[in-house]
Amino acid sequence: MITFDHFNINLLQTHEAEAFHDLINLNRARLEDFFAGTVAKTLTLDDTLKYCEEIQERIKAKSYFPYVITDTKTNTFVGLVDVKNIDWNVPKAELGYFIDSNYSGRGITSKAISMVIEALIETYQFKKLLCRVGSKNLGSINVALKNKFELEGTIRNDYRTTKGEIVDLNYYGRIF
Template sequence: MQFDKYTIRPLAISDLNQYFDLVERNRKRLEDFFTGTVSKTKDLAATEQFLKEIDEKRTKREYFPYLVVDNSTNEFIAFIDLKNVDWSIPKTEIGCYTDVNFAGKGVTTKAMNLFVDYCFETFDFKKIYLRTHHSNKAAQIVAERCSFELEGTIRMDYITTAGEIVDLMYYGRLKKSKI
């Protein structure tokens, strides 16, 4: 998938070094709400093992990791994933983080809109949802600009890296029916 000067493509094991660099540049920002990523990418060897684990989950259709790549520099500027896949409904949770150098520039909103449409068509999900903390105003803005609707707040729904149990806001977007 391409938009502007960017490509959205699946994350591969061969992306190890650049993916590790993306996480490293943003580790402090990711600490509280990307617990798995932060805890499993402490060094290059751990990151390689993590990529192998998520590749196995992709093979089982349980997890789908993607990158947003700048076509002119080949730099990884964002990460988008589908997790908590429930094929019985079918629905999935979408997660995303953007490199600090690209945050607030509209790239995430464009990527998310394109990617969500792609997921509805490719995987035939009926619903895609995202969860965010009330302090993450950027995620709320992206969700709303991408036609996600606030469905509510689930109390004591997530444990941060620091061990704090926090409430999360749930946003959902339904696949549009074809007329």
């Protein structure tokens, strides 16, 4: 378990499906464009439970690591840092992240990312981590920059949102 201030960071467990569903549901509108897969797989509590069961298999296979951020004062999930697109040949991975809108702007995401990175480097010896961020998402860009990620480039027309808009993505990398 990773802890800071009054927050814990743990890998998502199947028995936490309801709390995970609640987090996604509260933030669904703002997550649908860049967390489309997660949003689509958590429409109902039953869907979320099935998704959490699938996630456990992916964790066992070391192909996906979803770290949930819990506010210990309220015992609620407030954010997610997911480690995906893992390439063990390098080894490298992509980080995705979001925080509940009620917790944004407090530095929680930046601190959580920092601590998850430490754990990933210590446990898995990743040589590179990257973040793909919508070029207009200033909050996520700032989180990447605060965590010493460097802009490697902007890929134009790289992603189609669920609303059908084609957007540019900034690629940020950090070498270890």
